[in-house]
Amino acid sequence: MKVFIRINDENIGPIDIGKIDQYEITKETPVWSEGLSEWTTAGEFEPLSGYFKSTPPEFVIQSSKNEVKNDKSSDKNSSRLILFLLLALLGIASIVAIIITNQNSSNQTSDYVKLDLSDNNSRGETSLDGNSEPAVDPITERNINIRNNWKDYITVNRSSYNYSKLGGISNLAIIVTNTTPYTISNVQVRVKILTVNGYVFRTKYLFFNDIKAKSKQQQFVPPTNRGVNVKYDIVSASSKGLRFRWSEDDHVGNGSVVDPWKYNF
Numbered sequence: 282m283k284v285f286i287r288i289n290d291e292n293i294g295p296i297d298i299g300k301i302d303q304y305e306i307t308k309e310t311p312v313w314s315e316g317l318s319e320w321t322t323a324g325e326f327e328p329l330s331g332y333f334k335s336t337p338p339e340f341v342i343q344s345s346k347n348e349v350k351n352d353k354s355s356d357k358n359s360s361r362l363i364l365f366l367l368l369a370l371l372g373i374a375s376i377v378a379i380i381i382t383n384q385n386s387s388n389q390t391s392d393y394v395k396l397d398l399s400d401n402n403s404r405g406e407t408s409l410d411g412n413s414e415p416a417v418d419p420i421t422e423r424n425i426n427i428r429n430n431w432k433d434y435i436t437v438n439r440s441s442y443n444y445s446k447l448g449g450i451s452n453l454a455i456i457v458t459n460t461t462p463y464t465i466s467n468v469q470v471r472v473k474i475l476t477v478n479g480y481v482f483r484t485k486y487l488f489f490n491d492i493k494a495k496s497k498q499q500q501f502v503p504p505t506n507r508g509v510n511v512k513y514d515i516v517s518a519s520s521k522g523l524r525f526r527w528s529e530d531d532h533v534g535n536g537s538v539v540d541p542w543k544y545n546f
């Protein structure tokens with residue numbers, strides 16, 4: 282049996298299940314194999330049920346009375362040492378705080394508050410006298426728009442392909458286009474091979490990783506001996522730079538009405 286595993290946001294496979302011990306996996310490691318409709322965890326995947334063995338608790342030898350007395354004496358000495366160190370650190374922290382306060386006081390000569398262009402700031406630039414109107418951070422506004430309308434920026438298409446009247450598709454490529462100014466970390470595309478009657482003959486999942494800004498990436502679908510038509514759609518997408526994550530299984534995102542698909546990795 283061949284399986285795929287996902288470690289550090291990267292899909293690895295196909296792997297012979299007999300060689301799975303070459304990888305560091307846990308019960309929570311995502312696993313997928315032919316026949317599964319979606320990813321599961323290694324702990325729930327039946328062919329790996331015997332891979333994880335329970336371990337007994339650590340054996341502890343009971344201490345004798347003399348050892349207990351020695352431990353209490355040692356604990357007292359340790360407590361005194363810790364108290365001394367805490368007092369010393371408190372004194373150093375106080376001195377550092379005084380120095381930083383003095384430096385900040387001497388540096389307050391600018392006429393305007395600096396604008397934070399990170400994606401966490403939306404207050405904009407404001408003058409110290411309070412007379413200026415707050416401005417929307419253009420980067421934040423742009424990124425919110427991209428996240429809310431991500432389907433306009435991350436698109437999936439197909440190439441032309443060959444098919445037989447009796448069924449069978451070949452030379453089919455799926456292309457993902459990224460028009461955002463950020464690298465798209467992961468895109469999962471579902472490809473359905475349809476028969477002449479419109480029934481789904483086979484479903485394949487393609488995984489696209491690290492699609493650079495303003496670029497395209499393509500993958501070829503393995504040829505089939507049946508099917509004359511193709512349907513495809515995006516199942517999930519994410520970008521660390523854009524702070525974006527979307528999945529068809531997640532209908533509310535982070536719960537925000539304004540920016541529901543923002544995600545801090």
